[in-house]
Amino acid sequence: VTAWVLHVDLDEFIAAVEVRRRPELAGLPVVVGGSGDPTARGVVATASYAAREHGVGSGIPMRRALRLCPEAVFLPADHPAYDAASAEVMAVLRATGHPVQVLGWDEAFLGLPGVAAAGPDGPERVAEQLQRDVLAATGLHCSVGIGDNKLRAKIATGFGKPRGRFRLTEENWWAVMGDRSPDALWGIGARTARKLAALGISTVAELAATPAQDLAEALGPTMGPWYRRLGRGVDTSPVDPTPYVPRGLGHETTYPTDLTDAAEVTAALGVLAGRVAADLVEQDRWAERLVLKVRFAPFDTRTRSRRLAEPTRDEEVLATTARGLLADLDDARPVRLLGIRTELTAPPKAENQGKDPQK
DNA sequence: TCTGGGGTCCTAGGACCC
DNA sequence: TCTGGGGTCCTAGGACCC
Numbered sequence: 001v002t003a004w005v006l007h008v009d010l011d012e013f014i015a016a017v018e019v020r021r022r023p024e025l026a027g028l029p030v031v032v033g034g035s036g037d038p039t040a041r042g043v044v045a046t047a048s049y050a051a052r053e054h055g056v057g058s059g060i061p062m063r064r065a066l067r068l069c070p071e072a073v074f075l076p077a078d079h080p081a082y083d084a085a086s087a088e089v090m091a092v093l094r095a096t097g098h099p100v101q102v103l104g105w106d107e108a109f110l111g112l113p114g115v116a117a118a119g120p121d122g123p124e125r126v127a128e129q130l131q132r133d134v135l136a137a138t139g140l141h142c143s144v145g146i147g148d149n150k151l152r153a154k155i156a157t158g159f160g161k162p163r164g165r166f167r168l169t170e171e172n173w174w175a176v177m178g179d180r181s182p183d184a185l186w187g188i189g190a191r192t193a194r195k196l197a198a199l200g201i202s203t204v205a206e207l208a209a210t211p212a213q214d215l216a217e218a219l220g221p222t223m224g225p226w227y228r229r230l231g232r233g234v235d236t237s238p239v240d241p242t243p244y245v246p247r248g249l250g251h252e253t254t255y256p257t258d259l260t261d262a263a264e265v266t267a268a269l270g271v272l273a274g275r276v277a278a279d280l281v282e283q284d285r286w287a288e289r290l291v292l293k294v295r296f297a298p299f300d301t302r303t304r305s306r307r308l309a310e311p312t313r314d315e316e317v318l319a320t321t322a323r324g325l326l327a328d329l330d331d332a333r334p335v336r337l338l339g340i341r342t343e344l345t346a347p348p349k350a351e352n353q354g355k356d357p358q359k
Numbered sequence: 360t361c362t363g364g365g366g367t368c369c370t371a372g373g374a375c376c377c
Numbered sequence: 378t379c380t381g382g383g384g385t386c387c388t389a390g391g392a393c394c395c
Contacts, residue, residue, distance in 0.1 A: 034363065043363050045395095061362060077364090104366095104395045127384085189393055220370060225390090252364060291389095299362065305388060339364085366394080374387080 003114035003124040005239060007145035007153035008093060008130060013106035017085045018075055018138050029072040031056055031065050036076030038066035041254050045077050049162065088138045096130070099241040101150075109150050111239035127165045151235035154186050173233040178205035185230045192227070194298035195219065204359040207231035221311045245347055249285065251275045252339025259335040264321060272340045273319035280342070287312035287342035290318060292325040295337035304328055311345045318342070 010016065014032045019025045029051035034042020041144040047056040054069035057153050065072065087107040089352040093100045093108055110130075112123055127144040132144050143160040146167040147153030155177070156168035168176060177184065182204055183193035199218055201207050208231035215224030229235070251272050259265050280287060304325040312318070322340050 041361090041363080045363080059360095059363085062360070064360075064362095107395075187393070192391060222369065246366080248366070248367095250365080254363060289387095301390095303389060307387075337363090341366090364395105368391105368393085370391080371388100372388090375387100376384085376386105377382105 003148075004112040004126075005114060005147050005150050005153040006110040006123065006127055006130070007147065007150070007157045008089075008108050008110065008134070009143050009157045009161070010089060010106035010134075011141045012046055012048050013085075013140070014077070014082055015048035015051075016140050017082055018078075019048070020085075021081075025073055029054060029056070029069050031062070031069070032075045032077055033065075033074045034062050034151070035074065036074055037224065038062040038072075040076045040256055047072075085138065085140070089140065089142075091325070092134050093130070093135045095133075099239045101239045101241055102244065109153065109239045113130070122167075124165055131163070131165075136236055147237040149233070150237055150239065151186060151230065152233050155184070168233075170233065174205065177233065178203065180204050182207050182227075182231065187230055188227065192219070196227075204231050211302070246285075246344065248288075248341055248343045249276065249279055249283070250291070250339060250341025251279075252293060252337060252341075254295070254337045257333070259338075262332075265326070265335055265338070268335075268338050269322045269326065269340070270315075270319045272338060273315050273322060276340050276342055277301060277313055277315035277318055280313035280344075285347060286313055286345045287318065288345045289343040290321050291339075291341040291343070292322045293337070293339035293341065294326065294329060294335060296331060296332075296333040297336045299336065300333075300339075302329060302331075 015030045018030055018032060027050060030048040031044055031051050032046050034040060037226060040062065042062045044056060044060050044062060044279060046059055051069055051072050056065045056069050056072065082105050090100065090102055090108060093110060096110065099111040103109065112126060123146045127146055127335050131142055131144060134140060141160060141163045143157050144165045145153040145156030145160060146158050146165060148169040152168040152173065152311040156166040160166035180203065182188045182195060182196050182201065183190060185204065195218070196207060202211055210228060212225040212228050215228050218224065219227060253272065259268060287308060288311050289305060291303055293301065293303050297300045306321055307324060308317070308321065320339060
């Protein structure tokens with residue numbers, strides 16, 4: 001039985017990885033995103049804390065980041081470097097022997113059985129040791145949320161940043177969360193918060209007190225009741241250490257300048273199909289459905305999808321299918337973005353995993 | 360807000376079948 | 378056919394997260 005859940009989240013992960021290999025950047029405003037050129041199209045992936053003091057944050061356009069903080073060091077995203085650093089961190093977490101559920105490059109849940117947290121200081125001791133171990137092994141700082149379930153642990157982390165810990169349980173849930181806006185919850189964003197506000201629900205406590213049926217009618221039979229559970233901090237899902245198996249795979253590109261020529265668009269779809277096919281081969285997976293995404297200038301986005309006649313990883317089949325879907329749109333406006341995503345067939349049964357998929 | 364790229368899951372309407 | 382009800386699949390789009 002799991003007594004506690006820890007949520008480990010690296011502090012300014014991408015910026016920290018860049019600073020780690022270029023120590024002269026320590027303490028400076030560092031902004032990573034897009035091509036690294038702050039005058040080109042792209043948004044900020046991560047900003048160092050020094051850059052955040054100028055108002056630069058994840059998701060804002062690089063051009064705006066340049067205006068807010070002209071002295072910042074701008075760098076392109078280097079995915080292989082972040083993959084490698086992430087693997088170092090996850091290895092430290094797994095070395096504890098506790099189940100680890102990876103959420104992304106820089107986050108994971110750990111399940112602590114009762115005995116591991118039975119000491120006089122509870123799970124804080126385990127969290128502190130983890131922070132020391134991660135720092136010693138990787139040079140990276142992290143924050144840890146401590147909860148009686150995954151939802152509360154995940155939310156708690158934000159209150160512990162940077163380099164700290166915070167405990168959020170049934171006991172202090174209402175004191176900490178009750179008066180906050182519902183979008184403080186993991187799973188409720190700006191759009192849903194606005195819909196809730198229109199229903200007269202503007203705090204977590206009000207959300208928790210709303211009958212599930214009212215929420216189901218307004219927000220859907222699955223989502224409505226789920227939002228109510230979020231409001232109460234209820235989450236029964238286990239820490240699941242099963243290795244992640246992707247269900248889809250794709251690539252998309254926002255072009256430096258809009259594509260206006262049909263031949264250019266045709267060629268660009270060929271490039272995307274080639275990247276997707278290469279990944280399918282590399283990961284030994286098969287596509288059974290293809291989704292074409294087109295963003296016409298200035299920002300009107302359409303998708304068209306088609307089930308493939310048979311599972312494929314053939315570049316030409318993907319390109320031809322995507323071009324056919326584009327032709328169906330019958331729209332000659334300039335193109336800002338093209339994307340090809342595939343949905344994958346179930347992977348071949350792993351033989352020596354020792355995992356029971358039913359469990 | 361001149362607005363990235365990689366994902367996941369849910370919803371709703373229509374087709375199709377019995 | 379002036380057509381009931383239920384189930385499943387397909388497709389487009391929405392919302393969220395890192």
